[in-house]
Amino acid sequence: LDRGELPMESYVGQLRAMAVLHGVLEHEIPNARDDRLNAVWMDNLRRFPQIQADLGFFASRTMLDIAAAHEAAGVLANHILRRSVEQPVSLLGYLYVLEGSIGGAKVLAPRFSQAFGLDIHRGLAYLTWDHAVAGKRWRDFGERMNATPVNATESEAIIDAAQEAFAGIRQVFAALYPFDAAQLTRKATSLNPEAGAHPAPEDPGELDAA
Secondary structure, three states, X not given: OOOOOOOHHHHHHHHHHHHHHHHHHHHHHHHOOOHHHHHHOOHHHOOHHHHHHHHHHHOOOOOXXXXXXXXXXXXXXXXXXXXXXXXXXXXXXXXXXXHHHHHHHHHHHHHHHHHHOOEOOEEOOOOOOOHHHHHHHHHHHHHHHHOOXXXXXXXXXXXXXXXXXXXXXXXXXXXXXXXXXXHXXXXXXXXXXXXXXXXXXXXXXXXXXX
C-alpha cells in the first residue's frame, strides 16, 4: 500500500469481507437476549452502512472476489452466530476489536486515498474518521464496557472472543494480499454482503438485474 502497488481487488476484498463480519455482528448484538449487550451497544456503533456506501461506489466496476478472504470472513460469521446462542455476552469481545480498529483506520485512510484516489464520498467512508469524533466514541465505548457486570467466566469468554476475532481478521488480511489471480471468482457477497458465499451468475444480463 505504501509503495502504491496494492491491487484494487485487495481493498474491495477487504470491504466485502468486513461487510460480512459487521453485518452479522450488528444484527446479532441488538437481538441477543442479554441486557448487558444492549447497555453497551448503541445504534451509532453501526459501521455496516458505511461499508455499503463504499461498496456502492465500486458496484459499477467488475471487481472479482478473493475467495479465501470470503471463506475466512465466513468462519468468523459462524463463530459470531454460535456465540450469540451459547454465550451472547462474549460478543463484546468482537465489538471491542472492531471498535478498536477505528484507530488503525485513521492511519490507513490517507494511504488508501493516495493509492486509489478515494475519499469519504468515493469508496472510503468505512475508514474515514474525524480524530475528535473517533476519540470520544472510543472513550464512551470504553466507559460502557468497563461498567458491564460480568463474572470471571464471562470475562474469559469475552477475552477469548476478542482473540478469536483478531486471529480471524488476520487470516482475512493474509488472504487479501498476496493472492493468486487465477483463483479470483465472483461470489454473491459482491452483490449483497448478506447474501452468502455461493457463486454469483456470470451472465451480464443477470448481473445487471441483480
